[in-house]
Amino acid sequence: MQFCFSDRYKKTPGSFLDELFRVSRDPAIISFAGGLPDTTLIDLEGIRKATIAVLEDEGRSALQYTTTDGYLPLREYIADRYRSRLGIPATPAEIQIVNGSQQCLDIMGKIFISKGSHIGMEAPGYLGAIDAFSLYEPRIHTVPLIEGGPDPDIFEALVKRERLSFFYGIPNSQNPSGTTYSDDRRRHLAEVLAGSDCAFFEDDAFGELFFDGKAHPPMKRYLPEQTVISGSFSKIIAPGLRIGWIFAPAPVLKRFNHAKQAADLHSNLFSQMILTRYLRDNSLDDHISRITSVYKEKCRLVCEHLDALGLAHTNPEGGMFLMATLPEGISSMHLFEEGVREGIAILPGVPFYPAGGGEETIRINFSSPSVEEIEVGMERLSKTLHAIRGRIPHS
């Protein structure tokens, strides 16, 4: 018997993430390959208290069906935070709760991409987005991500040449590179897009994780009517709650809501209520500053080791990732395979470049390993590089 899978699915490349998570689960391997927040920073006790309070005070409604747009007090909290933190005049009616911001990628693909539609994204770009969009069979155009954001000339030429449904970007501490767009570049991209039919899909998974606590103005500030923001509690509270949101102009939100209803009716209400209670009883700012001070230190440590190894790398202002460039003649795929044998998982840059390239780059996640694991893991990286270099024939 042969299952009649859709053409769409048959054409989708297998997810490299599956392989990565499989490797990362081996306890003998120190993994810089995953994308997990530091487990020890999840406030287990706070979430336990919030869970009990919700069950005791409003357990029956928490376990009922609800509306697709999400729990109103949580949407109010998110809108308030846009106003107080970023000066963006958000209202709860413009916010829709989703089942992790990954769901935004799927639903945005569903409502914006027809087979052959043109979309733009950064190269390197977020693997989860490449996977999610690819299922809708777009033509993906990439713009190199250079210092300060997407290459402005290539971006402008692309927007003028193609009728893009959207350009997807991660302006804050991008995954995989750790790059943050400069404020000037944000303004410039907005000027290029203004008046076109191309939406800017601003994935802000890391916007709260700046090491110095200061935020950059989002693209939404410069291009309010054309920007769709996705946000997430995964990196700042707990990914297992699976709560993210979309903040979008009304015409987008209406279609998004409809597509989400068809997909899953609504996100987990129990999780939404636990999170809301947690946010009411605890200071999110204090919690985030605990997280960022740990990530800042881990990032510094990784950079120090990479410098000692002579590897060029990005210098993140926040987030959980950075990218390094390997010495000439060393392929990142080879490093991945050899590294696993040495007990270290380092992700090759290749899958982050949908149009090809990136063979000489690696992505390093610094949030998940402990400080001790970073020390040992970087030793192993040094050994692996040394062994590979020793085998390169000298010309």
Ligand SMILES: Cc1ncc(COP(=O)(O)O)c(C=O)c1O
């Ligand atoms: C850039 C980016 N966007 C979205 C997501 C999805 O996160 P979640 O669905 O947990 O909100 C991730 C996860 O790592 C990410 O790195």
